[in-house]
Amino acid sequence: xxxxxxxxxxxxxxxxxxxxxxxxxxxxxxxxxxxxxxxxxxxxxxxxxxxxxxxxxxxxxxxxxxxxxxxxxxxxxxxxxxxxxxxxxxxxxxxxxxxxxxxxxxxxxxxxxxxxxxxxxxxxxxxxxxxxxxxxxxxxxxxxxxxxxxxxxxxxxxxxxxxx
Numbered sequence: 001x002x003x004x005x006x007x008x009x010x011x012x013x014x015x016x017x018x019x020x021x022x023x024x025x026x027x028x029x030x031x032x033x034x035x036x037x038x039x040x041x042x043x044x045x046x047x048x049x050x051x052x053x054x055x056x057x058x059x060x061x062x063x064x065x066x067x068x069x070x071x072x073x074x075x076x077x078x079x080x081x082x083x084x085x086x087x088x089x090x091x092x093x094x095x096x097x098x099x100x101x102x103x104x105x106x107x108x109x110x111x112x113x114x115x116x117x118x119x120x121x122x123x124x125x126x127x128x129x130x131x132x133x134x135x136x137x138x139x140x141x142x143x144x145x146x147x148x149x150x151x152x153x154x155x156x157x158x159x160x161x162x163x164x
Contacts, residue, residue, distance in 0.1 A: 005077065005087035009042040009055040011070065012119075012137060013063065013095040013102075020113040022063060022102055023124070027109040033083045038114065038124040042090075051091040059095065062106050069097035073137045074145035074161070078129075081151040092137055129156035136161070 013022035024041055026034040041062045045054040056067045070093045078088040103111055118124055120138060122131050129149050136145045147161030 003077075003079075003087065005079075005089040006082065007045040007051075008088055008090050009045065009051055009058055009093065010040045010090045011042050011055050011059060011093040011095050012040045013059065013065070013098060014116075015113060018096070019116055021116050021119050023112055023114045023119070024062065024106070024108055025110045025112055028107060032108070034108075034127075036125055038112075038126055040092075042093075055091070055093050055095075059098070062103075062108070063100075063111060064103045065098045065100040067095055067098050070095045072144060074133070074147065076133060076146075076161075077148040079148070079150045081149075092133070094137060128154075129159065132156070132159045133161070 014020070022041065023038045025038050026032055026036065029035065041059055042055060043058045043062070045051060049057070052070070055070060059065055059067050073092050073094055076090045076092060078090065081088045105111060114124065116138065119134060129151070132149065133145070133147060141163065143163040145161045145163050147159060149156050149159045151157065
C-alpha cells in the first residue's frame with residue numbers, strides 16, 4: 001500500500017543572538033492534539049506549494065514574521081501520529097534570519113522566546129518523540145537527518161534516522 005502522509009513543515013526560529021527559540025505554547029483549544037505542549041511553528045503544506053514556501057507562509061501566518069534565511073535540517077516520517085492515526089511527513093527547518101516583530105499569541109496559543117538550552121534539556125512539555133530529533137536540529141552537524149518515528153496511542157514506538 002502506498003504511503004500517503006499529510007505533508008507539513010516544522011520550524012524553529014532562532015533569536016538574533018541564537019540563544020533563544022520562538023515556540024508556540026498550545027493553550028487555546030482543549031480539543032487540540034497538541035494542547036498544553038510547546039512546539040515549533042509550522043503546519044500543513046497547501047496544494048501546489050513547495051516546502052520552503054509553505055514554511056515561509058506558516059511563519060508569516062503564525063508569527064507575523066518574514067523569513068529571510070532558513071536551513072532544512074531534516075525530515076521525519078511520523079506514521080500513526082495524527083489524532084485519528086494519520087501519517088505525517090515533516091520537513092524540519094531552523095530559521096536563522098527574519099524580519100518583523102513576532103506576535104505575542106495566535107489562534108493556537110502563546111508565542112514564547114524560550115532559551116535554547118531549555119529546549120535541548122527537554123524541560124518543556126514537548127511531544128515525547130521530540131527528545132530524539134531536537135538535538136539533531138540544533139547541533140553543528142552540517143548533514144541533514146532523515147528519520148522515521150512511528151507513533152501508537154500518542155507515543156513513539158521506534159526511532160531511526162540516516163544522515164546525508
